[in-house]
Amino acid sequence: xxxxxxxxxxxxxxxxxxxxxxxxxxxxxxxxxxxxxxxxxxxxxxxxxxxxxxxxxxxxxxxxxxxxxxxxxxxxxxxxxxxxxxxxxxxxxxxxxxxxxxxxxxxxxxxxxxxxxxxxxxxxxxxxxxxxxxxxxxxxxxxxxxxxxxxxxxxxxxxxxxxxxxxxxxxxxxxxxxxxxxxxxxxxxxxxxxxxxxxxxxxxxxxxxxxxxxxxxxxxxxxxxxxxxxxxxxxxxxxxxxxxxxxxxxxxxxxxxxxxxxxxxxxxxxxxxxxxxxxxxxxxxxxxxxxxxxxxxxxxxxxxxxxxxxxxxxxxxxxxxxxxxxxxxxxxxxxx
Ligand code: NAD
Numbered sequence: 001x002x003x004x005x006x007x008x009x010x011x012x013x014x015x016x017x018x019x020x021x022x023x024x025x026x027x028x029x030x031x032x033x034x035x036x037x038x039x040x041x042x043x044x045x046x047x048x049x050x051x052x053x054x055x056x057x058x059x060x061x062x063x064x065x066x067x068x069x070x071x072x073x074x075x076x077x078x079x080x081x082x083x084x085x086x087x088x089x090x091x092x093x094x095x096x097x098x099x100x101x102x103x104x105x106x107x108x109x110x111x112x113x114x115x116x117x118x119x120x121x122x123x124x125x126x127x128x129x130x131x132x133x134x135x136x137x138x139x140x141x142x143x144x145x146x147x148x149x150x151x152x153x154x155x156x157x158x159x160x161x162x163x164x165x166x167x168x169x170x171x172x173x174x175x176x177x178x179x180x181x182x183x184x185x186x187x188x189x190x191x192x193x194x195x196x197x198x199x200x201x202x203x204x205x206x207x208x209x210x211x212x213x214x215x216x217x218x219x220x221x222x223x224x225x226x227x228x229x230x231x232x233x234x235x236x237x238x239x240x241x242x243x244x245x246x247x248x249x250x251x252x253x254x255x256x257x258x259x260x261x262x263x264x265x266x267x268x269x270x271x272x273x274x275x276x277x278x279x280x281x282x283x284x285x286x287x288x289x290x291x292x293x294x295x296x297x298x299x300x301x302x303x304x305x306x307x308x309x310x311x312x313x314x315x316x317x318x319x320x321x322x323x324x325x326x327x328x329x330x331x332x333x334x335x336x
């Protein structure tokens with residue numbers, strides 16, 4: 001049995017807890033951490049709308065990590081290295097393994113070299129294994145692409161696209177993607193850093209480049225508004241024709257002056273209203289050329305929840321240190 005704590009009981013954390021509870025023959029949930037007053041001290045099972053499980057949400061990680069004796073923590077609190085670093089340090093220093101879905105942690109070795117080597121050296125010193133994963137970054141636009149290159153004798157260029165539907169997401173995502181703004185507000189939001197588009201292009205591009213031995217000169221990112229021609233609505237936002245329905249975000253990696261990796265992630269609400277089909281598409285130019293098309297998109301929420309849990313046994317068994325998805329055995333479903 002692997003003893004697991006979930007730190008961050010939001011949309012993803014709740015799904016991760018449910019998934020862990022469905023695998024009782026291998027995984028034992030031994031704690032849940034969050035700071036939200038409406039969650040703290042309540043039974044995690046009841047909060048999920050299910051039966052009581054006898055685990056109350058704790059707001060005291062220091063105490064819970066000492067008392068519950070977990071083998072691993074799943075960290076689902078935040079996207080950015082800067083914000084999760086103190087949590088990661090605390091977990092490692094208690095000799096506990098860790099999987100995080102923080103987008104920047106999927107591959108921070110180039111973007112945050114100092115923090116990455118600190119995490120790696122602490123992990124080795126305290127005998128813990130650390131992995132950043134998720135649906136994207138973590139799988140669709142990096143791990144899956146890298147895996148596909150295994151059947152190529154040579155790779156010249158990679159172009160991939162994840163076209164998704166933002167409709168199920170809440171107000172935070174609408175804000176960071178600029179949904180419901182005017183075009184002018186969208187560009188202002190980009191300038192102020194309030195609208196960011198996708199988090200993870202630099203991570204995915206660097207992971208692919210390192211796997212293929214490409215020393216990139218630069219990574220460029222372009223964010224553009226997806227301007228709606230029609231009226232679109234979700235529970236949280238209304239978009240009139242001429243307003244912004246989402247963000248088309250492109251990341252490009254350059255080698256010898258040429259683009260060798262191009263990732264595109266147009267994210268919008270109600271794409272079907274303009275006949276946009278969702279999907280994940282990977283084109284590898286090489287020997288041979290490879291074209292993969294997954295329609296509709298792999299669902300982001302379920303995919304993230306599954307990845308975080310499926311990687312648990314592999315992380316627990318891995319040698320100590322800070323690793324990425326490209327360093328692990330082929331990921332697979334913990335199919336029990
Ligand atoms: P969310 O906002 O619904 O949940 C986050 C939860 O963490 C909240 O309940 C919050 O109270 C809690 N939290 C935050 N800081 C905390 C702290 N210091 N101590 C205890 N609890 C804390 O977000 P979500 O949808 O569950 O996603 C979690 C994170 O994972 C986000 O940053 C999201 O962008 C990221 N994510 C990554 C991927 C991926 O593919 N890599 C996919 C989905 C989500």
